[in-house]
Amino acid sequence: MSALLITGARPLGGDAVDVLVRDGVVAEIGSGLDAPSDVERLAADGLTLLPGFVDLHTHLREPGREDAETIATGSAAAAAGGFTAVLAMANTSPVTDTAEAAERVLDLGRAAGLVDVQPVGAVTKALAGEELAELALMHRSRARVSVFSDDGRCVHDARVMRRALEYVRAFGGVVSQHSQDPTLAGSAACCHEGELSGRLGLPGWPAVAESSIIARDAQLARHTGSRVHVAHVSTAEGVEVVRWAKSAGIHLTAEVTPHHLLLTQDRLSGYDPTFKVNPPLRPREDVEVLRAALADGTIDAVATDHAPHARHDKEHAFVDAAFGMLGLETAFAVVHDTMVRSGALDLAGLADRMSLAPARIAGLSDHGRAIEVGAPANLVLVDTDGGHTVDAAASKSLSRNNPWHGMSFTGAVHTTILRGRVTASPEESA
Ligand SMILES: NC(=O)N[C@@H](CC(=O)O)C(=O)O
Ligand SMILES: [Zn+2]
Numbered sequence: 001m002s003a004l005l006i007t008g009a010r011p012l013g014g015d016a017v018d019v020l021v022r023d024g025v026v027a028e029i030g031s032g033l034d035a036p037s038d039v040e041r042l043a044a045d046g047l048t049l050l051p052g053f054v055d056l057h058t059h060l061r062e063p064g065r066e067d068a069e070t071i072a073t074g075s076a077a078a079a080a081g082g083f084t085a086v087l088a089m090a091n092t093s094p095v096t097d098t099a100e101a102a103e104r105v106l107d108l109g110r111a112a113g114l115v116d117v118q119p120v121g122a123v124t125k126a127l128a129g130e131e132l133a134e135l136a137l138m139h140r141s142r143a144r145v146s147v148f149s150d151d152g153r154c155v156h157d158a159r160v161m162r163r164a165l166e167y168v169r170a171f172g173g174v175v176s177q178h179s180q181d182p183t184l185a186g187s188a189a190c191c192h193e194g195e196l197s198g199r200l201g202l203p204g205w206p207a208v209a210e211s212s213i214i215a216r217d218a219q220l221a222r223h224t225g226s227r228v229h230v231a232h233v234s235t236a237e238g239v240e241v242v243r244w245a246k247s248a249g250i251h252l253t254a255e256v257t258p259h260h261l262l263l264t265q266d267r268l269s270g271y272d273p274t275f276k277v278n279p280p281l282r283p284r285e286d287v288e289v290l291r292a293a294l295a296d297g298t299i300d301a302v303a304t305d306h307a308p309h310a311r312h313d314k315e316h317a318f319v320d321a322a323f324g325m326l327g328l329e330t331a332f333a334v335v336h337d338t339m340v341r342s343g344a345l346d347l348a349g350l351a352d353r354m355s356l357a358p359a360r361i362a363g364l365s366d367h368g369r370a371i372e373v374g375a376p377a378n379l380v381l382v383d384t385d386g387g388h389t390v391d392a393a394a395s396k397s398l399s400r401n402n403p404w405h406g407m408s409f410t411g412a413v414h415t416t417i418l419r420g421r422v423t424a425s426p427e428e429s430a
């Protein structure tokens with residue numbers, strides 16, 4: 001029998017308490033809890049106890065690009081970022097488009113043992129956008145896949161999207177869409193379309209390429225009575241459509257990335273490929289709308305879109321470099337600074353957007369739960385005054401495409417706990 005006693009932690013909206021975890025489950029909550037002397041103790045004075053974070057959108061790169069990230073290194077980065085569960089995107093090589101492939105990702109995640117790795121299944125075979133992948137078989141497999149996405153690519157064919165929504169409806173699944181109409185923003189598009197893309201001479205990515213797909217998918221979700229999730233919404237126009245869909249009672253949810261909440265398009269002026277990401281960084285006005293929409297719940301969740309890339313894929317002229325940036329280890333600090341310190345959200349709101357809501361969207365019943373007796377002990381201790389400066393070299397990720405390097409934040413993740421076991425702590429990262 002394993003046990004852990006967390007002492008002096010501040011729960012949401014209350015006075016400091018002790019929490020005793022036994023066999024991976026919260027066993028007792030109270031003050032001055034007694035425990036046998038052989039029980040592992042964790043002094044958490046001054047720290048806040050939250051449910052472990054859940055990332056709806058992580059690229060772990062294994063199988064196929066183990067030079068950029070492995071399930072083990074990505075899991076370590078996730079744990080360091082306060083996550084207890086991550087959804088591993090399907091755009092690996094081979095693609096996660098079969099039950100067997102999904103089970104392999106699940107098993108590699110279990111072997112790493114730092115975070116629950118829940119595979120996302122591809123919507124279409126090889127992400128080709130044509131034939132549906134084995135959605136039901138993936139769902140019925142040990143991996144119990146219920147989130148499907150061709151992320152990296154948009155499911156552009158409306159008929160394919162319609163069929164996918166019909167299929168997943170049968171078992172309560174959801175399609176997470178990379179909303180980018182490829183006829184309006186092709187694969188070269190890498191800068192928000194506007195005055196800046198003209199000045200920099202970079203192919204433009206207009207907001208309407210995002211918002212028009214969200215609108216179409218909302219109509220398809222209504223028509224099929226199914227659920228759609230909008231990955232990495234990045235524009236005010238996109239938010240406007242999400243707001244409309246929700247007001248119409250359509251089952252649509254949305255996520256925003258930490259980078260779209262803080263970084264703006266002017267980072268591109270130096271043509272540094274570290275800031276090349278899809279969808280691209282947007283103007284200040286969009287960032288303001290994204291923050292307000294996350295605060296008022298129009299956007300349900302924060303998701304990192306952690307997208308590690310090897311140096312030789314990133315260190316190119318801007319137009320040739322790979323799209324994507326790291327995000328797991330810095331997500332809490334970014335969301336805390338942009339949303340909580342600014343007064344837009346309180347810590348309970350942050351816990352909702354980074355844990356409760358994403359767990360609900362993904363159907364992960366062991367995560368995103370209120371901290372109460374009987375709940376699985378998937379927890380994170382955060383230091384809201386844990387000021388620090390990000391050092392890319394200290395990252396657990398195998399990749400170094402870290403746009404946050406050198407930036408200072410006021411909050412930090414202190415300790416992460418997965419089913420009662422410490423998976424990341426300051427001692428271990430020192
Ligand atoms: N976000 C990115 O810029 N890149 C992602 C793909 C994606 O999320 O669309 C990747 O897999 O590298
Ligand atoms: Zn995407």
Ligand SMILES: [Zn+2]
Nearest residue numbers: 057151152305
């Ligand atoms: Zn992605």
